[in-house]
Amino acid sequence: MRASEFIQEGFSARPKAKMHPDHAQVQKGVHLARDPGGYDRIYHMNRLMMAAACADGKDKKKIPGVDSSSWYEKYNTIHPYTEQEHNMIHQAMATVPTDGGPIVDDHRSLEPEHVHRVSPVKGFKGYAR
Numbered sequence: 144m145r146a147s148e149f150i151q152e153g154f155s156a157r158p159k160a161k162m163h164p165d166h167a168q169v170q171k172g173v174h175l176a177r178d179p180g181g182y183d184r185i186y187h188m189n190r191l192m193m194a195a196a197c198a199d200g201k202d203k204k205k206i207p208g209v210d211s212s213s214w215y216e217k218y219n220t221i222h223p224y225t226e227q228e229h230n231m232i233h234q235a236m237a238t239v240p241t242d243g244g245p246i247v248d249d250h251r252s253l254e255p256e257h258v259h260r261v262s263p264v265k266g267f268k269g270y271a272r
Contacts, residue, residue, distance in 0.1 A: 183217055218243055 162173070178187035190213070197209050223229040229249045236244065254260070 178217070186217065215246075223249075 162170075167173075176188065176191055177184045194206060194209060194211075198206050221232050223232050226249065233245075
């Protein structure tokens with residue numbers, strides 16, 4: 144089989160090449176998707192599949208009650224673990240022009256208020272340590 148017989152991918156927003164009729168016939172359905180502008184297709188696909196997990200599949204309408212954006216949108220996030228790493232990120236952002244900034248102040252991670260502090264599971268009787 145020659146490479147020209149494979150499904151071809153175009154270089155524009157929509158592929159220039161059409162899918163071969165034999166390939167289209169054996170598909171259940173094919174959709175093209177990417178974020179507007181094509182800047183971060185991996186993140187866009189992640190958001191798309193998270194929305195698909197919330198859908199009931201009964202119709203093709205917008206999913207009610209689901210926000211179409213997140214708190215970081217098309218930004219990358221940086222999660223330093225130590226105070227030194229936190230300072231390093233601040234220094235780097237002061238040196239390199241960047242669009243963004245800190246959204247959570249530096250503090251040690253804490254347990255959320257609603258987390259069980261004591262295990263609800265009882266220990267086994269007769270368990271030797």
